[in-house]
Amino acid sequence: MSPAPPGRGAHVRAPPGRVGRLVLGLLLAALLAALAFAPFLFPGTRAMATASRIAIFVVLAASYDVLLGYAGIVSFAHTMFFGIGAYGVAIALARFTPGWGALVLGAAAGIGLSMLLAALIALLSLRVRAIFFSMLSLAVASVALTLASQLRDLTGGEDGLTFSVPAALSPGFRLLAHPVLGVRLDGRLLTYYLIFLVALGLFLFLLRVVNAPFGRVLQAIRENEFRAEALGYRVVLYRSLASAIAAGVAASAGVLMALLLRYNGPATTMSFAIMVDLLLMVVIGGMGTLYGAALGAALMVLAQYYLESLLQALAEAAAGLPLLAALFDPDRWLLWLGLIFVLIVYFFPAGLAGSLRLRAGEE
Amino acid sequence: MTPAPPALESEGLGIRFGGQVAVDDVSCAFHPGTLTAIVGPNGAGKTTYFNLLSGQLRASAGEVRLDGVTITRLPPSRRSRLGLGRAFQLTNLFPTLTVLENVRLAVQARAGIGLDVFSRAARLRALIERAHAVLAQVRLQTRAAVPAVALSHGDQRKLDIAILLALEPSVFLFDEPTAGMSVDEAPVVLDLIEQIKAARRATILLVEHKMDVVRRLADRVIVLHQGRLVADGAPEDVVASALVQEAYLGRQAGRG
Incomplete structure (x- = not known):
């Protein structure tokens, strides 16, 4: 009943920061350019693997943001769908003749199963209360992880499945005999661009979804479920659809992951460690913007790949100073990663993208 | 009667x-x-x-x-x-969405296009114009771009009624x-x-x-x-x- 507290009102009323938006736009443009030209800008297997992972995790984090940031539901089963997509491809390519037919079949099966399962979890739990969705998703994800490690005949158990991809995507394939701009046009390159283009398409699709009338309804439900229902929106239906869309995209990201690694196992795509990473990506980047999820994913993957080497360099530079050298020991990279996260969450409570959008207006 | x-x-x-x-x-x-x-x-x-x-x-x-x-x-x-349209005793809005967006959601509900996944919501001119018209009815047209939470209590009640009006x-x-x-x-x-x-x-x-x-x-x-x-x-x-x-x-x- 009481009017909005003035402090909060003033904060929200601040005009969106132009500088912040510009910085955000530049960061995103840089990310897109870096990914689009990664094979030419950053040659080398490790750089390519990093770029592929970033593209995949941008999609995975963005699809998770549709749930967390737009629909306001906390799911612990998102990596399960990532895993189901990857297993779909892995099983199809390992069991049948590796070719485009098997790939498409496996991908379709994985994506279809994910969407069905997501809708089912949503329909069963959201009729009661949103918190049960979290609990049920956790339970289902645990079961799926156990099944993935136990059903050895189907999934390869803990060892996972190694498989061959269609010839054009295998490392030995040569499109042209001669390198172009110093880069060999081989199967690795084709795989990278397949991943990049599919990821880009999926990200644009998600942007479309959240900016469509459907996405607005999701935001309304997140803000005030009760009123959204009173306006005539079937809350359970909207949340179930959001959940199915997010699961389908996560499974598609899983398909890309399987293609990248030519291997899939429980620890690669289904583990709860990835689930935690995913939560961090979305929270650090900023919930409810999609762009934030993209930045968060890029930052997180880069840190996982390069923080250790950065510390190595720092430790060598500080070799003479006993305390610093010990602090920068490469083995402590996880400690530094944790510290960076704490600082980001402290200084950017709305996440990177969220804070950049508001910033300049407040100061 | x-x-x-x-x-x-x-x-x-x-x-x-x-x-x-x-x-x-x-x-x-x-x-x-x-x-x-x-x-x-x-x-x-x-x-x-x-x-x-x-x-x-x-x-x-x-x-x-x-x-x-x-x-x-x-x-x-x-x-x-x-x-059947209902306004609530306790103010019941979408707090961080703008005033316009609050009403637009009701107009959109009335038009029955919530499940549209492919149009750009910001481009649906007819809906936005209708939302502006409803806001003018409750004299909130100058506050359209403000988040609902930043309105005074009285204005929040007006917005609540605007949402109801938009549902027709x-x-x-x-x-x-x-x-x-x-x-x-x-x-x-x-x-x-x-x-x-x-x-x-x-x-x-x-x-x-x-x-x-x-x-x-x-x-x-x-x-x-x-x-x-x-x-x-x-x-x-x-x-x-x-x-x-x-x-x-x-x-x-x-x-x-």
Whole structure:
């Protein structure tokens, strides 16, 4: 009943920061350019693997943001769908003749199963209360992880499945005999661009979804479920659809992951460690913007790949100073990663993208 | 009163919470073109009765009918789509979305395009223009770009009514629409309700404490007391009755 507290009102009323938006736009443009030209800008297997992972995790984090940031539901089963997509491809390519037919079949099966399962979890739990969705998703994800490690005949158990991809995507394939701009046009390159283009398409699709009338309804439900229902929106239906869309995209990201690694196992795509990473990506980047999820994913993957080497360099530079050298020991990279996260969450409570959008207006 | 069939009816409607009967056997019909005020002391079951009509609560006894169709078991979203519009006693908005977006969501609900995944919401001109028009009706057009949470309390109540107007319901349920509003703000809302009434198509139900508002707007007054319907009639007659004096107006006089 009481009017909005003035402090909060003033904060929200601040005009969106132009500088912040510009910085955000530049960061995103840089990310897109870096990914689009990664094979030419950053040659080398490790750089390519990093770029592929970033593209995949941008999609995975963005699809998770549709749930967390737009629909306001906390799911612990998102990596399960990532895993189901990857297993779909892995099983199809390992069991049948590796070719485009098997790939498409496996991908379709994985994506279809994910969407069905997501809708089912949503329909069963959201009729009661949103918190049960979290609990049920956790339970289902645990079961799926156990099944993935136990059903050895189907999934390869803990060892996972190694498989061959269609010839054009295998490392030995040569499109042209001669390198172009110093880069060999081989199967690795084709795989990278397949991943990049599919990821880009999926990200644009998600942007479309959240900016469509459907996405607005999701935001309304997140803000005030009760009123959204009173306006005539079937809350359970909207949340179930959001959940199915997010699961389908996560499974598609899983398909890309399987293609990248030519291997899939429980620890690669289904583990709860990835689930935690995913939560961090979305929270650090900023919930409810999609762009934030993209930045968060890029930052997180880069840190996982390069923080250790950065510390190595720092430790060598500080070799003479006993305390610093010990602090920068490469083995402590996880400690530094944790510290960076704490600082980001402290200084950017709305996440990177969220804070950049508001910033300049407040100061 | 009116020969037209009732737009909204309750028959033997009741609900109990544990052993407590909150609304007990209320039968009443509401006709198009009329405004019925529902009065009664706090805790008489007025808001609970509204919740049963609009579906936020499920009745444990009796029936609700909208245009002759039984809606007792339907969820609020279905009732809303059938033309039953509800404004809430406690301000009930989408706080961090803009004022325009709050109304646009209602316009969009009315147009039935929520499941559209492929259009750009920001480009649906007709919806946005309609939302602006509704905002102008409640004189909030200059606040369109402000988040709902940043509005003053009175403006939030106006926005709440704008959302209801945007739904274009055939039955309006207003739950103390001027509660907590300043002397300047209340008339705007009352004028709006009067305008809706003047069109003579809508069926309006109004829970209201202020007797001057009831006298000004109502064609008919019903009194709820301890969950039961205890009086029903023209405003002059009901307000004069001894029972109402005791159950309701005594307290009102004490309040000031």
